[in-house]
């Protein structure tokens with residue numbers, strides 16, 4: 336089933352570009368309804384426009400988080416059905432107030448993020464740098480559902496990649512980014528094909544609850 340997505344961006348837009356390419360190449364059955372940014376100058380907005388995708392930018396500067404989120408929510412309402420919010424380098428933490436607007440009947444929020452580490456290791460804005468500086472021999476990329484905590488929530492997919500002795504931070508990041516660019520579109524395609532539920536593993540307490548309900 337084709338999915339309708341809104342992609343949230345703040346910067347360079349290389350993941351957005353990978354998602355657009357996958358849609359254009361027929362590898363991802365999705366409609367990018369709009370690309371939304373908190374930074375009117377984000378390069379990602381230019382990428383979207385070059386591909387004929389509508390954009391909407393609202394700077395967060397000078398307004399309270401709640402008002403910024405409310406104005407984006409109001410804007411989203413006008414776009415009709417959005418199945419998933421796809422965060423691709425969106426540098427704002429979404430509050431539970433915002434997330435509640437995307438609560439699925441199965442309990443999770445229909446908001447997806449990509450993070451440049453094997454979560455729960457190295458959350459935060461410098462995933463690659465922190466993993467590299469720590470001296471890991473293996474790092475990776477995580478695609479997960481978003482919850483109220485930062486870089487946290489049910490994991491949909493993880494792909495590891497090696498760090499070699501001769502790596503610089505740049506070569507390490509480049510290896511990770513190329514993993515991101517194939518992983519994100521392919522996870523979105525799996526969601527289009529089988530839905531979210533088949534992709535994450537429930538935690539033990541959740542499994543126990545499910546057993547109790549089934550009895």
Ligand code: GRF
Nearest residue numbers: 347348349350424449450451
């Ligand atoms: C990526 O590394 C992504 O994992 C992280 O932010 C970065 C965004 O890069 N959440 P880009 O804007 O997609 O190039």
